[in-house]
Amino acid sequence: MSEEVIHPPAEELSMPKVLAALADPARLATVRTLARVGESSCGQIQHDAGLEVSKSTMSHHLRILREAGITHSRVQGARRLLTLRRDDLDARFPGLLDAVIQPELAASR
């Protein structure tokens, strides 16, 4: 098995870490965008979420989300394709993700 990026195992997700990751407006927008559009690249997310930050800042936010266990990152060529770790989050913290992505769009699972 060859993973390209490190992700915390599902059992290690901690509520405070997850909440802290979601507490930043840019990261919350990122998660909501990801819930809406599905798997996409860093640049695409930044565009779709309408975030006006530098690349390094965006990279930083995505790292926080990944290390909190909220997103999964797989490498495809020059790109990183990100997805929400819905199943792990729902298993560990039922209802939380749906509650933070708010609108009826939560049904887009």
Added chain:
Amino acid sequence: MSEEVIHPPAEELSMPKVLAALADPARLATVRTLARVGESSCGQIQHDAGLEVSKSTMSHHLRILREAGITHSRVQGARRLLTLRRDDLDARFPGLLDAVIQPELAASR
């Protein structure tokens, strides 16, 4: 109408602020304790939640929770009696509170 303590109106609750308030372990424990035991005083909460912090730190945490709109504080003599603002939180962010107080105890509403 004479309020003794300032609380943000229900419409002004912001998701990032609420999440940031809940992201600290001491404050999360406070909220869960409050959900379990109902209205109680600062000192009682601190005891029930098993928090070993100074009084000033406790006061600080309780202020964050109050200003985020998560708790309501009413003055009774020398004490402050705190409650969760369940209705406001459920109206504004359905499912969020139940998701963070986690266990089946969530039904203790």
Added chain:
DNA sequence: CCCGAAGTTCGATGATCGTCGAAGTGTTTG
């Protein structure tokens, strides 16, 4: 083969945070 695109990593900087003790305010109790 080289250049642009996509991200990451590395300081650095200013802001915010959690924590404390000391001092203050108001309340109950002996």
Added chain:
DNA sequence: CAAACACTTCGACGATCATCGAACTTCGGG
């Protein structure tokens, strides 16, 4: 009335955070 109680407020402290630009790596296309 004085002392104990229940909190809050006020600096102060070290730690963490969000942000940036610059430099670096890796991949894709002419």
